[in-house]
Amino acid sequence: MQALFGQLLVGLINGSFYALLSLGLAIIFGLLNVVNFAHGAQYMMGAFAAWMATTYLGVGYFWALLLVPAAMGLVGVAVERLLLRRLYGLDNLYGLLLTFGLTLIAEGLFHQAYGNSGSTYPVPAALRGGVNLGFMYLPLYRAWVVVVSVVVCAASWFVIERTKLGAYLRAGTENPRLLQAFGVNVPLMFTLTYGFGVALAAFAGVMAAPVYQVTPLMGSSVIMVVFAVVVIGGMGSIAGSIFTGIGIGLVEGLTRYLYPEASSVVVFVVMALVLLVRPAGLFGRQR
Structure with a gap:
């Protein structure tokens, strides 16, 4: 039972990152109709920015959790204004190719500067240690990751689905x-939406830095799973991205316990089965 709960905890942690990343992808695709392949690279850049801020500037984890997403959001604003804006109205393939090119550039630069060995980011002192639950040992930082991810995802869903700003965003999609x-500055709304999606990716990167090795390829290792999560939940569906991200993480954890060899492909098996039954995804709208 300890092994089972341990794998489910790992799956829940992975699912928390899947939910954050797929949420950002769903927001960007839902409004801008852009398949942001650079999302994994932006996640990696967030982790590296937190590591560099601590290593070279002495900036603590909690400050990095606030400052890094804000800085990466501004980078996203610049990318949207200078590059993506020129592709609106064109085929989705152009946006995919552009963001894929940006991914290659970012990964190449970080690989040239830091290699592939990876860097460790220390767990903040306030979140070290853990709690013995009897049936398993729960590290405090892992619990923090899950709680914060759920809160951020729920807050994003509430803003988009239950506020006037969210109504504007949904109307802009249609x-x-x-x-x-009606007087709404739609280009500015598009810019801020992309910046917010990038900030979510960077936020997930900062949260992931103490859990995983900070490497130039950490985004590439997760982005295909995140794309599968978005497809399963329904392209552009906010609730679908959140619930499917967490659910897929748990499915991976359970599969790792029952049949470890299949844990790396189970998400794609689930995606194939869902698309056979419901091509628009579990929460997507049928057309």
């Missing part, structure tokens, strides 16, 4: 020209 006719 008919941006009509929304602009």
Whole structure:
């Protein structure tokens, strides 16, 4: 039982990162109709920014958790204004190719500077140690990751689905020209939306830095699973990304306990089965 609960905990932690990353992807695709392949690289850059801020500037974890997503969000704003904006109205393939190129550039630069060996980021002192639950030992930082991820995802869902700003975002998805006719600055809304999606990726990167090795390829190792999560939940579905991300993490953990050899492919098996039954995804709208 300790082995089972241990693997489910690992799956829940992975699922928390899947939920954060797929949420950012769903927000960007839902409004901008851009498949942001650079999301994994932005996650990696967030982790590296936190590591560099601590190593070279002495910035603590909690400050990095606030400052790094804000800084990466500004980088996302610059990318949207200078590059992505030129591709609106074109085929999705152009956005995919552009963001894939940005991924290769970012990974190449970080690989050239830091190699592939990986760097460790210390767990903050306030979150070290753990709690003995009797049936398993729960590290405090892992519990922190799960709780914060759920809170951030729930807050993002509430803003998008239950506020006036979220209504504007959803209206912009359906008919941006009509929304602009009512006086809403749609281009600015698009820019801020992409910046927010990038900030979510960087936030996940900072949270992941004490859990995984900080390496230039850490984004590449997770982005394909995150894309599968988005497809399973439904492209552009906020709730689908959150619930599916956490659910897939738990499924991976259970599979790792029952049949470890299949744990790396189970998400793609689930994706294939879901698409056979419901091509729009579990929470997507059928067209």
